[in-house]
Amino acid sequence: MKDQYDVVVIGGGPAGASAAATVAAGGLSTLLIERESMPRFHVGESLMPETYWPLQRLGLTDRIKSAGWQAKKSVQFVTHNGRESEPFFFSQHDDRECSTTWQVERSEFDKMLFDRAAELGADCYDQTRLLDVHFESSAESSAESSDSADDKATGVTVRDSSGTEHKINSKVVIDGTGQQSFIANKLNLKEVNPDLKQAAIWSYYRGAVRGDGDNQGATIIMQCENQNAWFWFIPLSRGITSIGCVASNDYLLKGRGKPEQVFQEELARCPGLIPRLENATRLGDVKTAKEFSYTTRKQAGDGWVLVGDANGFIDPVYSSGVYFALEMGIRAGDAVVDGFKKDDLSGEQLGSWSESFGEGAKWIRKLVQAFYTKEFSIGRFMKEYPQHRGNVTDLLIGRTFHEGAGRMFNDMDESIERAKREMMA
Numbered sequence: 001m002k003d004q005y006d007v008v009v010i011g012g013g014p015a016g017a018s019a020a021a022t023v024a025a026g027g028l029s030t031l032l033i034e035r036e037s038m039p040r041f042h043v044g045e046s047l048m049p050e051t052y053w054p055l056q057r058l059g060l061t062d063r064i065k066s067a068g069w070q071a072k073k074s075v076q077f078v079t080h081n082g083r084e085s086e087p088f089f090f091s092q093h094d095d096r097e098c099s100t101t102w103q104v105e106r107s108e109f110d111k112m113l114f115d116r117a118a119e120l121g122a123d124c125y126d127q128t129r130l131l132d133v134h135f136e137s138s139a140e141s142s143a144e145s146s147d148s149a150d151d152k153a154t155g156v157t158v159r160d161s162s163g164t165e166h167k168i169n170s171k172v173v174i175d176g177t178g179q180q181s182f183i184a185n186k187l188n189l190k191e192v193n194p195d196l197k198q199a200a201i202w203s204y205y206r207g208a209v210r211g212d213g214d215n216q217g218a219t220i221i222m223q224c225e226n227q228n229a230w231f232w233f234i235p236l237s238r239g240i241t242s243i244g245c246v247a248s249n250d251y252l253l254k255g256r257g258k259p260e261q262v263f264q265e266e267l268a269r270c271p272g273l274i275p276r277l278e279n280a281t282r283l284g285d286v287k288t289a290k291e292f293s294y295t296t297r298k299q300a301g302d303g304w305v306l307v308g309d310a311n312g313f314i315d316p317v318y319s320s321g322v323y324f325a326l327e328m329g330i331r332a333g334d335a336v337v338d339g340f341k342k343d344d345l346s347g348e349q350l351g352s353w354s355e356s357f358g359e360g361a362k363w364i365r366k367l368v369q370a371f372y373t374k375e376f377s378i379g380r381f382m383k384e385y386p387q388h389r390g391n392v393t394d395l396l397i398g399r400t401f402h403e404g405a406g407r408m409f410n411d412m413d414e415s416i417e418r419a420k421r422e423m424m425a
Contacts, residue, residue: 001125001158001166005031007336008156008170009122010130012038015308015325016176017113021058022333023174024121028340031168033128033158038114039107040126043202043289045242046072046219046234046319049090050398052098054326058116067112070103070237072217075396077378078272080223085379087215093393103217103236109322127161133173133183133304149187153304171303171345172336176329178309181296189296189306196293196315196372199252201263202232202244204283209276210235219319222272227374229266230317231273240283243273246316249290259288291316293368300332300351307332311354314361315368323398324361331357360401366409367395375419376412385411 012034020032074087090099135151220233229247308325331353388408
């Protein structure tokens with residue numbers, strides 16, 4: 001590990017690894033650090049089809065195809081009374097090869113990305129903990145603003161696997177620290193969505209009943225009877241299925257006993273899931289996590305940029321996390337490489353991609369908000385507005401960065417308001 005790099009990337013997940021791979025491929029001296037030992041466990045196994053394109057950019061599509069992971073060709077929804085929607089088959093909307101995606105083992109998938117960054121020239125170290133990111137006040141920021149977010153990042157201090165501390169200077173720091181959000185917390189940039197303070201309890205099962213044919217690898221979203229919680233059903237390879245319950249943090253984790261008990265209580269309230277687990281065996285204990293949705297009021301500054309969950313976190317219901325992380329990592333990496341060429345490492349340059357990215361990501365956020373509105377039903381919406389089936393499929397695919405991606409939401413808002421009026425009548 002050297003004491004000077006062009007770029008230091010913090011966090012070896014999809015966002016950090018793709019950013020490190022991109023800047024290293026651009027000829028910049030790059031350090032990528034990860035605090036855990038790679039490979040390491042991580043939840044979030046389901047990939048959107050649009051993940052194909054950043055993986056292609058990174059040169060990984062052939063490796064992904066040969067990894068043996070469960071193919072994912074569709075998404076399906078189950079209502080609180082057990083009624084199943086028609087599957088949303090991606091190929092019916094786009095029959096190209098990219099319409100098939102995967103349910104991955106995140107430990108293996110993230111290690112593949114981490115190793116790819118090393119192949120492209122990054123110095124990659126796991127079991128290396130970030131202790132601090134260093135900033136200095138520029139003449140402009142000190143004269144015009146007292147906001148520390150205007151300060152310039154100059155490097156990091158880390159502790160390696162032997163316990164040795166290193167102070168490393170760099171011209172750019174890319175923060176991919178996930179929900180730890182190191183820079184956002186240090187600079188007080190985080191803005192939590194008060195309506196989406198969620199939590200998750202999950203585990204893994206062998207022998208769960210899957211869909212048929214091309215639907216056997218589908219991610220299935222299942223509502224509980226009281227609509228206070230929902231379950232994900234993600235078929236993985238080797239006959240294992242990831243099954244998790246998501247609800248508000250207060251509802252799920254406060255005053256209800258141990259997570260194991262709560263998980264079983266909610267499972268008993270999920271008519272779509274009960275028959276799928278009749279002959280299944282759970283593997284290991286349940287796991288828990290807080291899934292607070294948040295944004296950041298600033299995504300880049302002089303010498304620093306935020307990617308992945310360090311930039312913002314969207315609820316996991318539509319499996320957008322890995323795709324958005326990869327997309328941000330590559331977009332930020334390109335902006336960094338371009339900034340070095342132009343001798344411009346300002347926040348405006350390093351974050352030049354963030355506005356257009358946010359314009360696309362907002363449609364997934366809006367779809368998440370609709371999902372948590374009890375009056376909303378995807379099945380009812382499709383019956384009322386069948387002309388929007390392609391638009392809905394677009395969003396489930398992850399195709400949000402184009403004009404017209406949000407054209408269905410006026411009708412969706414009208415559908416929700418009509419349902420509210422009917423319930424009050």
